[in-house]
Amino acid sequence: MSEPLPAAASDVVAPSWGLGDAVAGLAVGLVAGGLLAAIATGVTGKVDGLPVTIAGLVGLWVGLAGVPLMAARRKGSGSLGEDFGLRLVPRSDIAIGVVAGVVGQFVVVRVVVGIFQAFAHNIDVAQQTKNVTGNPEGLGLAVLAPFLVLGAPFVEELFFRGLVLRSIARRAGRVAGVIGSSVVFGLVHFQTGMGAASDAALMCAIGSFGLLLAFLAVRTGRLGPGLIAHATFNAITVIALATSH
Amino acid sequence: MDHNSACSHPGCGGAVATKLTYDYAGRTVWLVDPGTVIEHGMGLCQGHAATFRPPVGWVLEDERLPTIPRQPPIAV
Numbered sequence: 001m002s003e004p005l006p007a008a009a010s011d012v013v014a015p016s017w018g019l020g021d022a023v024a025g026l027a028v029g030l031v032a033g034g035l036l037a038a039i040a041t042g043v044t045g046k047v048d049g050l051p052v053t054i055a056g057l058v059g060l061w062v063g064l065a066g067v068p069l070m071a072a073r074r075k076g077s078g079s080l081g082e083d084f085g086l087r088l089v090p091r092s093d094i095a096i097g098v099v100a101g102v103v104g105q106f107v108v109v110r111v112v113v114g115i116f117q118a119f120a121h122n123i124d125v126a127q128q129t130k131n132v133t134g135n136p137e138g139l140g141l142a143v144l145a146p147f148l149v150l151g152a153p154f155v156e157e158l159f160f161r162g163l164v165l166r167s168i169a170r171r172a173g174r175v176a177g178v179i180g181s182s183v184v185f186g187l188v189h190f191q192t193g194m195g196a197a198s199d200a201a202l203m204c205a206i207g208s209f210g211l212l213l214a215f216l217a218v219r220t221g222r223l224g225p226g227l228i229a230h231a232t233f234n235a236i237t238v239i240a241l242a243t244s245h
Numbered sequence: 246m247d248h249n250s251a252c253s254h255p256g257c258g259g260a261v262a263t264k265l266t267y268d269y270a271g272r273t274v275w276l277v278d279p280g281t282v283i284e285h286g287m288g289l290c291q292g293h294a295a296t297f298r299p300p301v302g303w304v305l306e307d308e309r310l311p312t313i314p315r316q317p318p319i320a321v
Contacts, residue, residue: 001285105318113316122309124262124291128319148320156321189321206321228320237318243316 015076015083018167021067025159026188029063050144051132053134057147064159071163084162085217088224096216097228104212104229105236109205116201127194129237137241145238153230160185160210161217161226169218185210209233212240249279252290259290263309265297274299275306 001164036059040052054111076083117123136144160181169177186207192199213226252259267274268285276294277283289297299305 076307109319112315122291122295125319126317127291132320152321183321191269193292195292198291198295202319206319209321233318234320237320 015072017068017071017075017083017163018170021071021075022164022167022184024160025067025163026086026184027063029060031059032062033057033059035059036066048134050134050136050140053132053136053144054147054151057151061151061155064095065155068158068163080158080162081222084158084166085222086158086162087222088227089222091219093222093224094228096220096225097230098232100212100216100225100229101232101236104209104233108208108212112205112208113201116204120197120201122195123198123201125194125198125205127198128202129241131191131193133241134236135241141241148234148238149231152234153182153227156185157213157217157223157227157230161213163222165214165217174218178211178218181214182210185213236244249288251288252286252293253316254289254293257290257293259292261288263289265289265294265295267303272303273306274303275308277308278310 037052037056040055041047044051046052068080072078072080072083080086113123113125133144133148134140135227164184165177165181167177172180186203189206190199190203194202215221215231216225216229217223250261251257252261253265261279264277264279264281264283264286265274265288266277266283276289276297279288297305
């Protein structure tokens, strides 16, 4: 992390977005996600399943993507690239991102879960994918895949490594931004139902993957590598789901 | 109740990851691996097995073999 974040429009007029916008984005996303999921539940008569999963995601993204968009327009340069580093350098970012995604899925997550397994009996986070995706197959998985491989990486990188990381970094420095955004990333993905120790292990594993994504964002000054890493991470899960049925 | 296929917790129906059997006279509950044949008892999914607590005054004997579960990919 020796290189600074690249100069943005802040060199001309400092953007005035910050932690308040991050909190607002999270609040709007959680409320909208809950609301749309509830509506989908009412319409379908089921508390889970693909419509509810997608409705919840779309609602969440209203906040996580909508607030950075509004923040950039009203309080920043008007450009997501300038304000939050939403840029992709294909030649290097794809290579870095694919490697980071594979490392995240097969090394970072497994090492963190393995550490928990060394201290607690029967740590198992296998249920997570089913909880997040509804465990679809066939057409359902084909419909959900773009949300996981394209939508989630774009929206979450823009929010967590764009708005949240940079908001914290502007106040408390890059290290605080990396750690803070990763903690928030882990907390937002917290879920219950696998047992307290497994729930905690999963949250720490996702937070650790967030650390890797945040490091990439700070090190390169753009979201491209993390975006590809996030997409690769979820693509591995989609492939695993497709081949497990 | 078929304790081999579905979790016995009301409203759950998850895959059985652990079996539970007990000795009423001895006030003892055993948690055993899902492949273990038991005469009476119930099946529990991973989550409900992890949060299971025996009744007050009963002893819990966890006889499951330590396992490192297969770690499927997760989604974020």
